[in-house]
Amino acid sequence: MVSIKRRTFLKGTAATGAVVVAIGTGVLKPSNVLAAWPEDAFSQKTSAEALSKLFGTASITESGDIDLKTPDIAENGAVVPVSVSTTLANVQSISILVDKNPQPLACSCDLTGVVEGYVSTRIKMGETSNVIAVVKTAKGIFSTKRMVKVTIGGCGG
Amino acid sequence: MRKLLAIAAAVSFVVGPAVTAHADPAADQATFQNYFKQKFPNVKFADFSNGVYAIDADSRSQWQAIEEFPPYEAAIEDGERMLKTPFANGKSYADCLENGGIGIAHKYPYFDTTKNEVVTLPLAINECRKKNGEKALNLNRGDITSLLAYIAFSSRGKTTSVEIPNDAAKAAFESGKKYYYTRRGQLNMACAHCHVDNAGKRIRADLLSPSVGHTTHWPVFRGAWDELGTLHRRFAGCNEQVRAKASAPESTEYRNLEYFLTYMSNGLPMNGPAFRK
């Protein structure tokens, strides 16, 4: 039995952001296989390009059903708490982008059917920027954004 | 009655409230706490232990998000292990510290009437170590902050209760008070200028915290340090920020300052360790 150690990525459109891994014989353990890390999307320098690589040509609609919690003024640009919560049904993925970061796409989370439409994390922001949350459901791709100010200087160092 | 008035026309450098020259710490404490209660009428007194997070909602919610799973958790566990591990000679912290060091943070600093000096918790820890043949710990960072983190954590909710037992203690209190209101450094500012007169205002990107509540939550995991640090480490940082020469941790002036500040925060709940920007 040969276990596959290299992963083969399908380049081009990946409209569902799906994981494509060449599986030969052997058992795949989720904890040590990288499910197609979207290198192309992560390396893009603009949000539009990152989203295009992540979701292909599918259109993204602004939605009021996504609650994006971010501070108005980040206390510390290196650690900005962000949470995304949505009432949209059948959420497949939640992604977060920082528009003005050198590589805007910060994370993309794949949710199985038992997972609720909620994710919380802490991100780095290089400067004042929009933070964008993108939610992919069975019905389409939706987004919302919030402006977060990042300042430096004072007593905090 | 001597008012410490520093007049700088363009800037709010009037150092209030009027704190008396006579040694009446209780009156000073009441004046001090009333000043902040009036300045921030919407803050519940106990919330002053949370510093700027008691007076600014946006930074409070960020702080709460961090405290949900704070970066000092591992240090609390390490500290418990260190506190309960015997020294090489078989004795332990329990032989020096009341209750083995557990739940006692609210009683520090205290004035040792035999040695005639202010004893802080880090000092007490190192004295215990030296007495038992162990090396003293660095007083700014590292292992001592883990020990302090566990002791602080075990003391959460207890009320700051510093006493001034005799005239020598009063003198130490007055010395700390004088330090607090004295201008220093190239920027020629006193602690009171930022933390009394301008508490709640912004200094560039930072909010100035009120002095009442300054001592309740140490050791602190400061984002700027990316690790836990002690109160005296912060005193040194503040000195440097007004371009004054910092003192060594546990120096007499810092211990007296801590004594003054903690007494002024009597009545507030202990809530260490804590995360701060």
Add this chain to the structure above:
Amino acid sequence: MATGTIKIRAQLSGDSTEVKALFKHDMETGLRKDKTTGEKIPAHFIKEVTCEHNGHLVFTAKWNVSISKDPYLSFKFKGAAKGDTVKVSWVDNKGDTDSSTAQVA
């Protein structure tokens, strides 16, 4: 293989389990310069976090360098019972890995 880099809390509330995880990792962007040598500090960051419930994959987070140092992650899922096992694992760009488990409380 790294060890002890993940702290997990899994709290059941009604039929929803909230998983909170705190990781110890530099999450180095590769953009910072070493102050003494002037050389760029190479990127070193967690690329993927997976979470399993009783052995089944429920959640995958794909991360880039914009996730904070010593990262935090929280999500919620249904269908767990008290005592169930939640396992969180990560892989970074150097191929290093770690994983940790916790019981649903």
